[in-house]
Amino acid sequence: MKQFITKMSAIALLASAGFLLNSNAAALDVKLTDYLAYLEVDHDGEQVRIQRIQDTANVLDDGFAKTSRKCPPFCIQPMKVAPGVGTVGEAEIFRFMERELPDGSGMIVDARTPSWYNKGTIPGSINIPFTDFVGEADAPETIKTLEKLGGVQRAEVSWITRSFEKLMAALGLFGADQKTDAWDFSNAKEVVFWCNGPWCGQSPRAINGLLSQGYPPEKVYYYRGGMQMWKVLGLTVVMPESAEAVAMK
């Protein structure tokens, strides 16, 4: 009898809570990785969920289904874009989105020109076209871009100080290798660059432009798969606000 009452109480409790028993309906069949079903990132102040298209029969039908483009200029990029720069894949991007993006120590840069960016971008990315990285060192857009990435312009440095820094940099001491004549990159962000995929040269150009300004290569990552692989994997793509504004005009 006591057992019966306990059972009935449990049933009543469940019924009163209005629970549904079919819990698996909400689970995702197509997860990001074996340990992560989805993740959420901040994009322009909105939380966007990144997950994969759940329709296992889905195939690409847009411009990213195209196999061939003229080379040059759309040539296949090497795996290693520059010495010291790491190449990353989607799983590393997810980890970056969970760790470095929220605490502000990292940034994901869509290095494509606005005409590409406005067609859709990876959530959490900001658009800094590669053209902003390849200008002269003293060009306003170069300075603005380096400041966005956490670089700090230095006041004039005496040759004695600079010589000492160079010596320390060679010895790997005091973080002196994070400084150039004009910039201090000690607190610069870790930056992941991406563009349209393995056939796209925009992010490699941005990376090489950035490195030529003395940005520490160990803080730079190249997501070679870019939009091409992001699309192939059915991952969430967002339309930038700027594109919406253009469409509304």
Place this chain on the structure above:
Amino acid sequence: MYQLKNQLRAFRTVVAGLVLCICPGMAIHAADDYLSALEAEADETGVVSGSVSPAAASEDKKARHAPASKVIDAGLSFDDFEEVLGTSYSGSNFLYLKLSKGQRERVYKFYQDDNRISSVREEIVRLLSSG
């Protein structure tokens, strides 16, 4: 001989001058070509299918999922998950404590896929009712 040397020097100066004039022009031309090829390809590539605006993505998420306050923080360890359940969701925790160790691990695994408290609660109930 001296005259020949002078002529050679003059020739070299002219060649160097020509190279200096032409090279930057060629580089600018190449950059322009690259940009025009990019723009042409962008025109040819339509809007990326399946794109959503951040606001729409956010709205969509709100429609399908509970508000943020009804979501358990993602990425918690097993111990932290149990702690949050105990401190913030006492009703669900009451039922959760009735589960066996193995079942609790299954709930934690489920939470890693779906961190909405309503879903987690449903999973607890499902396991409880399945005995």
